[in-house]
Amino acid sequence: MRHSDRDIRWLPGFNWVTLFFFLFLYLPLIILVVFSFNASRSATVWDGFSLQWYAKAFANDDIQRATKNSLIIAVFATINATTLATMAALALGRNRRVRRKQMFSGLIILPLMIPEIVTAVATLTFFAAIGLSLGLGNIIIAHTVFCIPFAYLPIRARLQGMDESLEAAARDLYSGKWATLRLVTLPLLMPGIISGAMLAFIISLDDFIITLMVAEAGSTTLPIYIYSLVRIGITPEVNAISTVLLGISIIIVTVSYLIGKKT
Amino acid sequence: MTGLRAYLKDHAGILPAALVIGVFMIVPILIILIYSFLAPGDYGGVKPEFSTDAYQRLLFQNDLFDQLVFDPAYLKITFRSLWIATVAVTGCLIVGFPVAYYIAGQPEERRNVFLLLITIPFWTNLLIRTYCWILVLRDTGLINSALMALGVIDAPLTLLYTEGAIALGLIYTYIPFMVLPIYAALERLDLRLIEAARDLYSSRWGALWFIVVPLSMPGIIAGSILVFIPALGAFIAPDLLGGGKNLMLGSLVQLQFSAARNWPFGSALAMVIMAMVLLCLMLYARNLRRGGGGFQH
Numbered sequence: 001m002r003h004s005d006r007d008i009r010w011l012p013g014f015n016w017v018t019l020f021f022f023l024f025l026y027l028p029l030i031i032l033v034v035f036s037f038n039a040s041r042s043a044t045v046w047d048g049f050s051l052q053w054y055a056k057a058f059a060n061d062d063i064q065r066a067t068k069n070s071l072i073i074a075v076f077a078t079i080n081a082t083t084l085a086t087m088a089a090l091a092l093g094r095n096r097r098v099r100r101k102q103m104f105s106g107l108i109i110l111p112l113m114i115p116e117i118v119t120a121v122a123t124l125t126f127f128a129a130i131g132l133s134l135g136l137g138n139i140i141i142a143h144t145v146f147c148i149p150f151a152y153l154p155i156r157a158r159l160q161g162m163d164e165s166l167e168a169a170a171r172d173l174y175s176g177k178w179a180t181l182r183l184v185t186l187p188l189l190m191p192g193i194i195s196g197a198m199l200a201f202i203i204s205l206d207d208f209i210i211t212l213m214v215a216e217a218g219s220t221t222l223p224i225y226i227y228s229l230v231r232i233g234i235t236p237e238v239n240a241i242s243t244v245l246l247g248i249s250i251i252i253v254t255v256s257y258l259i260g261k262k263t
Numbered sequence: 264m265t266g267l268r269a270y271l272k273d274h275a276g277i278l279p280a281a282l283v284i285g286v287f288m289i290v291p292i293l294i295i296l297i298y299s300f301l302a303p304g305d306y307g308g309v310k311p312e313f314s315t316d317a318y319q320r321l322l323f324q325n326d327l328f329d330q331l332v333f334d335p336a337y338l339k340i341t342f343r344s345l346w347i348a349t350v351a352v353t354g355c356l357i358v359g360f361p362v363a364y365y366i367a368g369q370p371e372e373r374r375n376v377f378l379l380l381i382t383i384p385f386w387t388n389l390l391i392r393t394y395c396w397i398l399v400l401r402d403t404g405l406i407n408s409a410l411m412a413l414g415v416i417d418a419p420l421t422l423l424y425t426e427g428a429i430a431l432g433l434i435y436t437y438i439p440f441m442v443l444p445i446y447a448a449l450e451r452l453d454l455r456l457i458e459a460a461r462d463l464y465s466s467r468w469g470a471l472w473f474i475v476v477p478l479s480m481p482g483i484i485a486g487s488i489l490v491f492i493p494a495l496g497a498f499i500a501p502d503l504l505g506g507g508k509n510l511m512l513g514s515l516v517q518l519q520f521s522a523a524r525n526w527p528f529g530s531a532l533a534m535v536i537m538a539m540v541l542l543c544l545m546l547y548a549r550n551l552r553r554g555g556g557g558f559q560h
Binding site for chain 1: 273274275276281283285287288290291298359362365366367375379381383386387388389390392395396398399401405438442454457461468492493497498499503517520529530533536537540
C-alpha cells in the first residue's frame with residue numbers, strides 16, 4: 001500500500017472493494033464468452049476449444065432473419081434519432097430565440113426517466129388504439145423515441161464544450177447562416193454526432209422489453225430470439241450469439257469513447 | 264398568424280424531436296392513464312365504459328358471493344417490488360461508494376480507464392448480462408460446482424429463482440448508475456476539507472463519515488434514485504432469475520398485456536409504477552432546491 005501514509009484520501013479496504021467490484025462486473029461476462037467456445041454442451045466443464053456453436057448459430061435461418069431485422073431497425077432508428085437530436089441540440093445550444101429551453105430539454109430527456117416497462121405497454125396500447133401496423137416500422141418508431149436522449153446527450157455535451165468564437169468569426173467573414181452551419185459548426189460537432197449515433201445504435205440493437213411488447217409476429221429481433229431460446233433452456237448456441245452481440249457493443253462503445261477523447 | 268409563423272420558424276429545430284416524444288411517448292402514457300379507468304375487453308383491449316375495477320383489484324377481489332373482500336396478493340407484489348428495489352439500492356450503495364471513492368483518488372489517466380470499464384457493461388445487452396447469472400447461479404452452475412468440488416456442500420444450494428437472485432441481478436445491472444453520480448460528486452471534492460479534519464485529529468473514518476459522505480450526498484441521492492426507478496419496474500431480472508414465481512410489478516404489468524389480457528389492470532399497475540417514479544423525482548427536485556445537502560455554494 002504505497003500511498004497509505006502520504007495520500008490523505010487513502011482508506012484501507014477500499015481498493016479491495018474496487019477489485020471485487022470489477023471482478024463482479026466482468027466475471028459473468030467472461031464465463032459466457034469462455035463457454036461459448038466450449039467443445040461440449042456443458043456450461044460448467046471445459047472440454048476443449050471449439051467454434052462449432054458459432055458455426056451452428058451463423059447457419060441458423062431464424063438467427064439470420066432476427067439479425068437482419070435488428071440491423072434494419074437499429075440503422076433507421078439511429079438515423080432518425082440522431083437527426084432529431086442534432087437539430088434539437090443546435091436549437092437549444094445556439095438559437096437564442098428558442099423559448100422555454102428548460103422545458104424542451106426536459107422533454108428530450110423524458111424517455112430516460114420513464115421505466116421501460118411503462119414505455120413498452122404504453123407504446124403497445126397506443127399503436128393498438130390508432131391501429132398502426134407497419135411491421136418493423138412500429139418498432140423503428142418506438143426505438144427512435146428512446147434513442148433520442150442517448151444521441152442527444154453526447155451531441156449537447158460536445159456543443160457546450162465548443163468555442164463559439166469560430167462560428168462568430170465565420171459570420172464576421174460574411175458566411176451565411178447555413179454556410180456557417182455546414183462548414184464550421186457541423187464539422188466541429190461531428191465527434192459528438194458520431195458518438196451519439198453509435199450509442200443510439202447499440203441501445204436500439206440491445207433493446208429487449210419495448211421490442212418484446214411492440215413487435216408483431218414476424219418482426220423478431222435478435223434479443224427477442226435469444227430470450228425465446230433462454231426460456232426453453234440453456235444452450236451453447238445462446239452463448240455464441242450473445243458473445244457476438246456483446247463483442248459488437250463493446251467495440252462500438254470503445255470506439256465512441258476514443259472518438260470523444262481524441263478531440 | 265404571424266406570431267405562430269415566427270414561433271414555428273424559431274423553433275423549427277426543437278419541435279420535430281419534441282413532437283416525436285410528445286406523440287409517441289406522452290400521448291401513449293395518457294392513453295394508458297385513460298385505459299386504467301375502463302373495463303377490460305374480452306380478448307385484450309378495453310370496453311368503452313368507465314370503471315374503477317382495475318384499481319380496486321389492487322386491493323380487493325370478488326368472492327363467491329360477488330362481495331368485495333380484501334386480497335393482499337397484489338399488495339404483496341407491490342411491497343416485494345419496493346423491498347427488492349430497496350435491497351438493490353442498498354447493495355449498490357455499499358459496494359458503489361467505496362469504488363467511486365477509490366477511483367476519484369486515482370491519477371487522471373487511470374480514472375478514465377476505470378470509468379470506461381464501468382460504462383462498458385451498461386452498454387451491453389441487459390438480457391445477456393442477466394442470462395450470464397443463470398450460468399453462475401443454477402444448480403449445476405459455477406458457484407455450486409465450485410463449492411461441491413471443494414467439499415463445502417454435498418447437494419447444490421438453491422441460488423437461482425430466489426428473491427436474492429433477483430436482487431443480485433438488479434445490483435449487477437444498475438450499479439454503474441450508483442458509482443457514476445457518486446464519483447462525479449467526489450471528483451469535485453475539496454481535499455483541503457479532509458486535510459483540515461485530519462489536522463483537527465479526526466480519524467480517517469471520521470473524516471469520511473463527517474466530511475466526505477455529507478458532501479457527496481447529492482451524488483448518493485441521485486445514484487439511489489437512478490437505481491431505484493429501473494429496479495422497481497424491472498422485468499428481465501424477475502423473469503429470468505426469479506423464474507416467474509417471485510413476481511415484481513414490472514413482470515406483473517407485462518403479464519397483464521400478454522397472457523392475462525387485462526389491459527386496464529395492466530395500465531393501473533403501470534400508473535402505480537409511474538406514481539412511485541414521480542414521487543422519487545419530486546423528492547430529488549426538492550433535494551436539489553434545498554442546495555443538495557450543502558454541496559452547492
